[in-house]
Each structure stands twice: as C-alpha cells, then as structure tokens.
Amino acid sequence: MKVSPRVVTLVVLLLLVVIAPLFFSSSYHFRVGSLVLMNTIAVMGIMILTGFVGQISLGHAGFIGIGAYSCALAPKLIGLPVFLSAILGAVISAIIAWIVGRPILRLRGYYLSVATLGFGILVSMVLTNESWLTGGPDGMEVPNLALRAWLGSIGIKLSNAQFWYAFSAIMMLLGAVIALNLQYSATGRALRALHDSEVAAATIGVDVARYKLKGFVISAVYASFAGSLLAMQNRYVTPDLSSFMHSIEIVTMAVLGGAASVLGSLFGATILTALPQVLTFLQEYEQIALGLIMMLVMIFLPNGVLPSLIRLVRGRA
Secondary structure (H helix, E strand, O other), X not given: OOOOHHHHHHHHHHHHHHHHHHHOOOHHHHHHHHHHHHHXXXXXXXXXXXXXXXXXXXXXXXXXXXXXXXXXXXXXHHOOOHHHXXXXXXXXXXXXXXXXXXXXXXXOHHHHHXXXXXXXXXHHHHHHHOHHHHXXXXXXXXXXXXXHHHHHHOOOOOOOHHHHHHHHHHHHHHHHHHHHHHHOOHHHHHHHHHHHOHHHXXXXXXXXXXXXXXXXXHHHHHHHHHHHHHHHHHOEEOHHHHOHHHHHHHHXXXXXXXXXXXXXXXXXXXXXXXXXXXXXXXXXXXXXXXXXXXXXXXXXOXXXXXXXXXXXXXXXX
C-alpha cells in the first residue's frame, strides 16, 4: 500500500519533535528548541509564498511584528486575552496583506522585493517611533497567557521552557498540517503552477492575480502567528522583531532548508537558529564562520540542504 507523502512528512515531523528532547540537558536547550519551532512556522509562510507561488518578500518580519505587538496592545487597550490577541493579530495581518498585496503583487522581479522591503521598513519605523503606543525602541511587556490559571491548577508553569517547547511543537504541527493540505489541494496546485510559469497558468484558467494574493495573505498569517508565539514566550516585545535583518533571516532559513519543502522549513530554521549557538566558541569570528557556511551551502547545494540530500540518497539507491 502506497503511503501519502503528506502522511510521511507529518510522521517525520512528529518523530523529530518527540525525539529531540531526549538530547536536551537543560532548560536552555528547550528554549532554543522552541525558538526553532516558532521560526519554522514563519518559514512555512515564506515556503508558501516563495516555494509555491514563486514570489520573494523581504519585509515579512513586518507581519511578525504585527502579530507580536497585537499580543501586547490588544490586552492593554481592549482587555482581550493574549491567545485571542494572537488570533486578532493574524486577522489584522491578513487584512493588511490583502490591502498591500493588491498593488505590490502586480510588480515583478526586484521591483516586488523592493516594495515588500519598503513595507517591512515602514512597520518597523512605526513600532519604533510611536512611543506613546508601542513603547518605542524599549518595547513593552506582554501579559501572561490566559491558560495560566487553569494550567497552574494541574501544576504546569507557563514560564517552564518544557511547556513552551511542547506548545510550540503543537502549533508547528498544526501549521504543517494546513500547509500540506494546501500543497496537495486544488489551490496548492494552482499556486505551484504560478511558480513554473504565470503565462502557462493563465492559459489553463488560473486567476494569476487572485492566487498570488492568496499566497501572500496566507504567508502573512503564518508570520503573524509566529511573532505572537515569540511574544507570548518572551513576555516582551521590541521593534527588532520587525527589522530588515529578521526578514532576511527568515528568507535565508527557507532557502537553506529548501524553499518548497515543509520538512525543509524545519531543517532551515534549525540550522540558522541553532548554528549560532554552536559557533559561540569562535567568539568574534562567529559571524564570519556562519556567513562562510551559508555561502558554501548556496554554492554547492543551491536547491537547499534537505532536498539536495534527499536527491543524493535517491540517486545512490
């Protein structure tokens, strides 16, 4: 009996998140693991936009910032519980992506990249300069997750690194289910047709503008929710979450892992989140070593680390 690729992917993801804690020896390792999983959610959004639709965004950290600050501002201004604030942030991000995406996605090539870059910089500037609302460069606190009282009654602390690893793993797996269902749906096939050729897709009846906008909105929701998770775990947010460098990091994770692969999203997020922790022994040469590794990967494994390794194994088999 032939097993569906999406089932295989989900089983592998589940095994990885269950087995990984066996090698963790401290709360610090659990914290790094939860950061990997949160980044994976944002990278899945880029995977949908870049790997499926074939569009590049250099301002997606703007949506991460919107999701993060929603968890800080909505409880303060309207008394909304933090988790519901994360959902509100995702809705706001979707609306903004729909409004901004309509004119931006008419552009192509580097014009599109520059336009999305401008959006990300705009969000970062607003979060930095509007101190009366966002706290400015110093940031602001995020209230406790609304589940605190209920979980406290059964002995689970939300400040516990193990809890945040488990919670992030559940959210990441949920995001993977949605992404895989999208990939193998009619909408997913239409999105992937755009990646190969917009002209060819249009000739077979695909509404190019509408499906490009769909991909952009979905990717924005993923980024927003990843930002909300980061805010809830850290219980503090700063404008750095929406910075240009953060956008570049997320795109780089997607490219390193394999831009059209759900497993590659986890792989790329793991590399770029965990590798700097491993290279700390190099001290001032850490960034040089990290940059050199990334250059070598892109030169010799241009399709991403994971897809290239899979092709190598299949070729030998």
